[in-house]
Amino acid sequence: MEAAEISRSGLDVEWTRLRVVAENIANINSSGPANGKGYVARQLVSGPVEDFPATLDRMMREPMPARGVTVYGIEARRDGSKRVYAPNDPQADKQGFITEPNVSLATEMTEMLKAGRAYQANLVALSSAQDMYASALKIGGRA
Known part of the structure; x- marks a missing residue:
């Protein structure tokens, strides 16, 4: 070459x-259900x-x-998502958690x-x- x-x-x-x-x-800033189906970094x-x-x-x-x-x-990424407490989010689970990408700007x-x-x-x-x-x-x- x-x-x-x-x-x-x-x-x-x-x-x-x-x-x-x-x-x-x-x-x-995208979020997904707490089962981890959201965006992963x-x-x-x-x-x-x-x-x-x-x-x-x-x-x-x-x-x-x-x-x-x-x-x-x-x-x-291994640390591609994180659980965040957001009880008012429509995608929150019964405990009030959602999944967000673990992206650092x-x-x-x-x-x-x-x-x-x-x-x-x-x-x-x-x-x-x-x-x-x-x-x-x-x-x-x-x-």
Whole structure:
């Protein structure tokens, strides 16, 4: 995989991460019945397309660079919901509890900033790769 393709895979992952953060923020005040059927905060799980030992084994056979990153999935956070005492809520159970997502605006904004910076870094890397390809073509006399 070329450098530009690796950067593109990083852009895809960070875009997905931003969508998950936006969904969490959009549902920060949503509530559901106390049985836990309401919105549950989610998180993105991502990582390399192949693990490090597999990359080393493959590179011993064929000298190709890393294969980029991918989204493994979007899963519910362990602390994804909380029971809140709200006896006047129409969805409250007999004891007066409802379920709310355990979403912290500060945490989500931090995640958004981190994802935005990673997205920006991948854009810079992609631009640099394209500049290097263009320079290589000029040196080769093809452009």
